[in-house]
Amino acid sequence: MYKKHTNAHNGYLCFMTAIQQLAIWLKSPAKMVIIPHKNPDGDAMGSSLALNGVLQQLGHTVTVIAPNAYPTFLHWLPGHEAVVYYESTPESANELIDEADFVFTMDFNTLSRIDQMGNHIAMSKAKIVMIDHHQDPENYAHLMFSEPTIGSTCELVYNIIVELNLRKHINEEVASCLYTGILTDTGSFRFPSVTANTHKAVAVLMDCGANHSFIHEQIKDTARPDRLKLLGIALQNMIFLSDLNTAYITLSQDELDACNFQKGDAEGFVNYGLSVAGITMAVIMIEYRNEGVVKLSFRSKGDLPVNVFAKTYFGGGGHINASGGISKRSLAETVAYFVRSLKTFLS
Ligand code: 5GP
Ligand code: MN
Secondary structure, three states: OOOOOEOOOOEHHHHHHHHHHHHHHOOOOOEEEEEEOOOOOHHHHHHHHHHHHHHHHOOOEEEEEEOOOOOHHHOOOOOHHHOEEOOOOHHHHHHHHHHOOEEEEEOOOOHHHHOHHHHHHHHOOOEEEEEEOOOOOOOOOOEEEEOOOOOOHHHHHHHHHHHOOOHHHOOHHHHHHHHHHHHHHOOOOOOOOOOHHHHHHHHHHHHOOOOHHHHHHHHHOOOOHHHHHHHHHHHHOOEEEHHHOEEEEEEOHHHHHHOOOOOOOOOOHHHHHHHOOOOOEEEEEEEEOOOOEEEEEEEEOOOOOHHHHHHHHHOOEEOOOEEEEEEOOOHHHHHHHHHHHHHHHHO
């Protein structure tokens, strides 16, 4: 079932060894916490809530603790109503972590991706299980499922469930969560990371009850008119650096305010740059004035490693074709620094 492959961190044998260990740990009922990364996306929440659904069926006591809120287009996900937010209730969240026998960290591989929560996890007595598909994992977990060749953590969770012989526990709710993360992390099944295995997994998820049409509508067709106004501004603001095959968008706090910005509104805007012929790198820089930061998202085509660029110049990371980072400069200074850095990087 699981496609044999090898990579720098984990081979098929490593994967199966990790499966055997996890199977032993799952034998007796335990207290478990599942943690997606900060600003959780469809893959982080989908994988967390899917795992939550399976573990609960096995009789474990499970809580999903999100570092902070996530976009409303993910609020329909089965299990959403029980998610605890670390940002709003840190004390009770810390208690859950302190009492946990197992902590699963989902769709990230460095504790800095969950801010202050990371310190608490590092001190906890719990066994930590990493389930992730980013490169260069940190060494914080007792058990690692680190598979950078897989397009989404949800596909990886699917593989894990199948290899644990738990496929019968993929009910409609679990299937819908897994489908969501595969959909969002593959750009609706179009990124190079998609394999025949991805489609086979999706076929099984549909057999288990995932309603693809309903899910696409929830994710793609539930925007507020203000979001489209903001998209209009973003596209107007797009600058083409033709000699660098790059397009970038800026959004200032004032522009966000004018469109009553809500978390997730700018999701996907960055990709528009890549729809232009000849553009191989697209960027969006969004000013969050209250936090004193500009958040950057990078996308690329081919072998242009935007994760290396994000890590080198913006303290971030991610995947070869999709990454992000942060700047503490003003928006205008961030743009200037970005253009300078890109020229150096490409030369
Ligand atoms: P997005 O641009 O959608 O926020 O993120 C794209 C990818 O880059 C995701 O895989 C995400 O995990 C990664 N990423 C985004 N922001 C950061 C960051 O600040 N640090 C790191 N290490 N990765 C990031
Ligand atoms: Mn992911």
